[in-house]
Amino acid sequence: MWIRRAIATAAAVLCVLAVTACGFGGSIDPGNPLASFPGTAGHFDNGDFSFDYPAGWNALAGLYPEGMANEVDAVLGTGGWQTGCRSTEYPDGNGGGSCTGDAFEVSGGRVVVKVWRRVGGPADICEVGAGANATLGPNPVLRTGPDSAAVWEIREPGGQFGWSYNVFIEAHSDSALGLAAAEKVVSSFRWAASRPNGGCFQMDTPSPF
Numbered sequence: 001m002w003i004r005r006a007i008a009t010a011a012a013v014l015c016v017l018a019v020t021a022c023g024f025g026g027s028i029d030p031g032n033p034l035a036s037f038p039g040t041a042g043h044f045d046n047g048d049f050s051f052d053y054p055a056g057w058n059a060l061a062g063l064y065p066e067g068m069a070n071e072v073d074a075v076l077g078t079g080g081w082q083t084g085c086r087s088t089e090y091p092d093g094n095g096g097g098s099c100t101g102d103a104f105e106v107s108g109g110r111v112v113v114k115v116w117r118r119v120g121g122p123a124d125i126c127e128v129g130a131g132a133n134a135t136l137g138p139n140p141v142l143r144t145g146p147d148s149a150a151v152w153e154i155r156e157p158g159g160q161f162g163w164s165y166n167v168f169i170e171a172h173s174d175s176a177l178g179l180a181a182a183e184k185v186v187s188s189f190r191w192a193a194s195r196p197n198g199g200c201f202q203m204d205t206p207s208p209f
Contacts, residue, residue, distance in 0.1 A: 035062035037074055044074060044115075048195060049167060052188035053113070054181065060112070067099040069120035077112035079172070080105030104172040111178035113185055114170040121164060126200035129160035137187035147179055148172065152186045158197030165198060 039045035042055035046063075053076055061075040066085060075081055082103040104112050132140035134152075142153040142161045154167045167189070171182030 035059040035074075037062060037076075046073065047192060049189065049191050051115075051169075051185050051190070053185050066116065069118050070116050071119045072114065072116045073167075074115045075112065076115075077106075077110065078178075079107075079110035079112040081112050081114075106173045106178065109173070109175040109178055111171060111173040111175075111181055113182050114172075116168050116170070117166065118164050118168075123201040124160075124163040124198070129162050132161070136183060137189060139186070139189055141186060145170075147176070148174060150179055150182065152183075154186070154189055156198040157191055157195055158199075160198075160200075163198055163200070 037044045037059050038047070039050065042053060044051050044053065057076050057078055059074070059076050060081045061072065061083065063074075064072050064083075064085075066072050066083075080103075083099075084102040085099040102114070106112055130142060132142055134141050134143050136152065139154050143150060144153070145151045149170070149172050151168055151170045153161055154169070155161055156163065156165045156167075159166060169182070169186050169189070171179055171185075173179050173182065
């Protein structure tokens with residue numbers, strides 16, 4: 001588990017140092033799908049987790065690293081989207097990059113859903129974390145954010161909220177119907193049966209001396 005996480009963190013760092021390999025891109029045109037997803041039409045399945053989505057939704061982006069810590073698995077929906085990640089090429093031929101907030105165009109009841117994970121950063125500490133505030137399908141979830149930009153966090157098997165490799169399903173819409181469609185995506189989310197349980201780092205008991 002920790003080896004897998006270390007590799008993912010290193011990959012994210014390399015992404016920032018060599019942006020040309022990262023596949024940064026995006027579109028604000030909702031009628032121009034840019035990606036295809038693993039699985040079948042209307043069913044995303046990357047072997048780690050799966051979820052259902054309306055077959056008429058556009059695939060706006062597939063798998064790509066986002067900065068040094070996050071990995072985006074999919075961006076999809078009926079609205080427009082533009083990544084906040086940008087690459088820079090310097091005169092000496094080296095590259096760099098940065099990520100800021102994405103741009104979403106969801107007027108008129110449209111919706112954009114972004115599915116991502118935190119794959120870098122410090123090790124997860126074994127401690128009591130936040131609890132779920134809703135249950136959607138089989139998943140206890142922690143929902144945050146306003147209705148127009150709701151985020152549902154889904155714990156990895158054996159994990160806690162706030163840990164690495166949890167899945168975040170982030171929805172942007174200007175209508176209740178758009179948010180309801182995104183909530184159905186969350187309700188359909190399933191971890192693969194072969195998915196290993198998450199792990200945490202047990203801090204040593206501090207010395208009283």
